[in-house]
Amino acid sequence: MSLKIYNTLTRDKSEFTPIEEGKVRMYVCGPTVYDHAHVGHAMSALVFDVVRRYLEYSGYSVKYVMNFTDIDDKIIDRAIRLGVEPITLAEQYIEEFKDNLKNLNILPATEYPRATEEIEAIIDMVSKLVAKGAAYEVDGDVYFRVETDKDYGKLSGRKLEEMNAGSRIRVDARKENPMDFAVWKAAKPGEPAWDSPWGLGRPGWHIECSAMNLSHLGEQIDIHGGGNDLIFPHHENEIAQTEAVTGKPFARYWMHNGMLQLKGEKMSKSLGNLIPINEFLEDHSGDVMRLIVISSHYRSPLTFNSDVIEANERALERLLTAKRPAMPSSEGASQSVLDELEAQIQTTRQGFNEAMDEDFNTAGALGTIFDLVRMINQARSEGATDEELAPAQETFNELTGVLGLELAEKEKGTTEADAFIELLLDLRQELRAQKNYALSDRIRDDLVNLGVVIEDTPQGSTWHWE
């Protein structure tokens, strides 16, 4: 078995082999922090969190870098409007985003570099580009000279000539070629600026990622990820810059997630259809968001609407049932049931790995986990004991863990309320025996309102937190 990854650069799925055996260097483009992050950002972060988790599960040691663009036009504009320092504004959204990641159970990156903390590396890189003739300075701006890159357009599948024709770009007469892009921008009065060989200025957007990759991961990396809206021009330009400086192929695998779709359209600022992560998490758990994401393939557009949210809310409940203990006074399931359970464990493990190895087919992997859930529940209803359920439940916990699902049920035995709940259950049992259903139902209903769900079985009643 071996992992295969779809590579945007080669447009095919191929076996994953890292540069250095057992190690993976991975870089994912983080957000530009000028506003609250929305669920589209969450999707991307979740997709690559699962990639990272599966790589680690497969035995790789992963160095995972996610950047923050904390200086750009939009941040400056907004800061001016709010009357605060751009850096302060950026800082605030960075903290909020990290908080979002935590609430989504996304593993922290190994490093979170920021553009403003990499100025030296950026200037160094721009200098090298200029020295090599791959970039040129005009009035304090520095532009990348796309015509020096014979391969320019290889990631997005465009050709320079085609881009020039029909171009909707405002042509800046100072540029040698309309497609030349800024790697360094001269500062306008009042803007944050750093001293450089070309005067006061700040980095262009694309160069930061190139520089951070270079300084944090090296000249060549294994996986570069991001949303597919970044393919052009951002990633195309990253490749051009980095390869112009190093003379070596940059990233081995370019991975791009599809866009989250809201009412058939991409969620984006310009459409004004944003749902901030904060807002989503007010009403739903992080697991629900994650389940929505892993229910379909990461490269496909993600259908996101209230029906989907509701369906996944229910699917999550179903997953949780697998963790429930045996029925009261279970005496053990038949050998044939136990054999089937054992067989399902193996089938699920194999199916899970095969699906994930096939370019992170999380939906397929999830399907086989649901098969295990059904078998666990079946065994339980056939009288399996906790000991008999344990191996299957451990497998369940392990695999859902690889997908990053928390499935945190409020544990019994952890609150002081437990004893009182048991007491009420005993009381209710007596009332039922006396056929005093009015009162016994009232206990049940009132407990439900407190978040305690009662389940009656032929062998007695059990309860769990909602």
Add this chain to the structure above:
RNA sequence: GGCGACGUAGCCAAGUUGGUAAGGCAAGGGUCUGCAAAACCCCGAUCACGGGUUCGAGUCCCGUCGUCGCCUCCA
């Protein structure tokens, strides 16, 4: 206009190198229950449309229609 992706049951969605369609949600029937809830069992598609290649195609090729993304900041 250029580049790319997609169109599978009511909804979401998987489908490796082509051999007769995972899973989830919803709906319906049943078991259990005093009732309920949960769980368990049963139940649904020939894969946008039209051609072609093949012994055989959702899965490859061509065309049509439709949806979406990128080409400008964007996960």
